[in-house]
Amino acid sequence: MVMISGNVHILEMLEPDFFGTVLNHNITFIEDGYKNGLAMIDTGLPGNMGIISNFLKKLKYNINDISYIFITHYHPDHTGNVNAIKEISGAKIIAGENEKEKLLNEDLFNIDYNDVKSTLNANEEEFYKTTDRINHIKRGKINADIYLKSEETFGNIKIINSPGHTKGHISVLYNNILIAGDAINNTYGIKPPFKFFCEDYNEAVKSFNKLINIKSKIIIPFHGEIIEK
Numbered sequence: 058m059v060m061i062s063g064n065v066h067i068l069e070m071l072e073p074d075f076f077g078t079v080l081n082h083n084i085t086f087i088e089d090g091y092k093n094g095l096a097m098i099d100t101g102l103p104g105n106m107g108i109i110s111n112f113l114k115k116l117k118y119n120i121n122d123i124s125y126i127f128i129t130h131y132h133p134d135h136t137g138n139v140n141a142i143k144e145i146s147g148a149k150i151i152a153g154e155n156e157k158e159k160l161l162n163e164d165l166f167n168i169d170y171n172d173v174k175s176t177l178n179a180n181e182e183e184f185y186k187t188t189d190r191i192n193h194i195k196r197g198k199i200n201a202d203i204y205l206k207s208e209e210t211f212g213n214i215k216i217i218n219s220p221g222h223t224k225g226h227i228s229v230l231y232n233n234i235l236i237a238g239d240a241i242n243n244t245y246g247i248k249p250p251f252k253f254f255c256e257d258y259n260e261a262v263k264s265f266n267k268l269i270n271i272k273s274k275i276i277i278p279f280h281g282e283i284i285e286k
């Protein structure tokens with residue numbers, strides 16, 4: 058783990074049985090995110106409120122202190138605890154305009170093993186075990202308070218549009234720290250997201266290049282190791 062200095066803290070969660078491996082999730086908290094509140098970027102899979110709460114306690118915070126949740130995109134590993142946190146803290150939820158439809162629905166993954174077997178290390182059994190598990194995750198319908206139409210700024214937090222993995226994917230730039238969501242994947246080298254997980258792979262590659270070229274010192278991908286430039 059890289060120690061992120063100052064006001065930025067990473068909670069690393071683990072997702073076992075992810076196509077035959079264990080996938081990590083980097084959930085970011087920023088202490089002076091916006092209006093001096095605690096900002097959270099992405100929230101992990103549903104049912105992890107205890108882990109989030111214990112992590113915050115070590116930082117002398119609790120769930121109630123979360124005032125803004127930035128959602129990079131609608132996938133359940135990013136949005137799983139959004140509604141539960143909002144219920145406790147009343148946090149304002151911020152997402153890209155083009156994620157609205159998917160946030161208000163619970164989508165199923167429709168991927169065929171034959172289309173991914175050359176990319177993934179998983180065998181057929183591991184593949185269907187994972188897609189079946191993912192398709193049974195219930196995160197509830199999410200209605201954001203703010204849907205972003207442009208690259209807005211919230212205090213020290215600057216939104217960067219990074220579509221491709223999903224239509225309305227956003228990333229967050231805080232000083233020289235870039236929180237990239239799934240627009241950058243570092244589980245198999247520093248790469249764009251897996252093609253079969255992209256709504257528009259060409260767009261995803263464009264966004265990847267855009268983010269890599271933004272002036273920053275640290276990139277936090279949601280999956281994989283943190284990148285020090």
Ligand SMILES: [Zn+2]
Nearest residue numbers: 130132222239
């Ligand atoms: Zn995703």
Ligand SMILES: [Zn+2]
Nearest residue numbers: 132134239279
């Ligand atoms: Zn993800």
